[in-house]
Amino acid sequence: MIEIRPAEISDAIPLAELGRRTFLETFSKDNRAEEMDLYLSRTFGTDKQLEEVQDPNRRIAIAWTGTTAVGFYHLFLGPPDPAVKGTKPIELLRLYVDSRWHGKGVGAALMEKSLEAGRREGFATMWLGVWERNFRAQAFYRKYSFAVVGAHVFTLGTDKHGTIIASRDSMRRTRGKPMVAPLEPYFTRRRTRRTIPPVTKAWARSASAGRRRPSPTRCSTTPGGASACCLSHPANCSEHDIR
Numbered sequence: 001m002i003e004i005r006p007a008e009i010s011d012a013i014p015l016a017e018l019g020r021r022t023f024l025e026t027f028s029k030d031n032r033a034e035e036m037d038l039y040l041s042r043t044f045g046t047d048k049q050l051e052e053v054q055d056p057n058r059r060i061a062i063a064w065t066g067t068t069a070v071g072f073y074h075l076f077l078g079p080p081d082p083a084v085k086g087t088k089p090i091e092l093l094r095l096y097v098d099s100r101w102h103g104k105g106v107g108a109a110l111m112e113k114s115l116e117a118g119r120r121e122g123f124a125t126m127w128l129g130v131w132e133r134n135f136r137a138q139a140f141y142r143k144y145s146f147a148v149v150g151a152h153v154f155t156l157g158t159d160k161h162g163t164i165i166a167s168r169d170s171m172r173r174t175r176g177k178p179m180v181a182p183l184e185p186y187f188t189r190r191r192t193r194r195t196i197p198p199v200t201k202a203w204a205r206s207a208s209a210g211r212r213r214p215s216p217t218r219c220s221t222t223p224g225g226a227s228a229c230c231l232s233h234p235a236n237c238s239e240h241d242i243r
Helices: 009-030 033-043 046-053 106-120 135-142 199-210 224-234
Strands: 003-006 058-065 069-075 089-099 125-131 147-157 159-168
Touching: 003 106, 009 046, 009 058, 009 069, 009 089, 033 147, 058 106, 069 224, 089 106, 106 125, 106 159, 125 135, 125 147, 135 199
Parallel strands: 089 125
Antiparallel strands: 003 058, 058 069, 069 089, 125 159, 147 159
């Protein structure tokens, strides 16, 4: 059973360990070890987490199963990205889930709790940044009605990563509106020549034209992988295919 509760001072150590582990799972393949170590020491050190837990402009809650932390959300009440135009915005700075708990409803539970927390405090817009190549997360946020409003560059060490800025103008639990990734964002034209996979482009063209092309099978059984399938066929993508 998953229990989600606000982070306390005594949670600084497990929060730091969980943040480091989940960030490594997502970014370690695309960055040098020394750059990752530098970023993680600055962002997920115990002292840093202790500081953030006590920050009145942050709302952090941890998902627990017994005494094990398996995920957390982190809301930040700072100024929004210039691309975010909604009223009374709050940032979903992080929503991390241990990879061993993907597909077990932890991400969905954290998402709903974060919306509930924002709504309770009177916020009307939630926004976030998601890595251009994190297609699993993009599919997850699309199911919660986030729409792309802009993009910026996130620097980790000396490497630059494209980040999609997305927001939703309601704190209710409505779902289903597509989050269409930009077809040719400026950051795909860098020297690394990263491009959005064809399946993403095809889905974006279809969604922008108001059409969806369902697949006859569930995404979880697709040979090409659930993440890519979810982007192309959202109607066949279940909660367990994403988180």
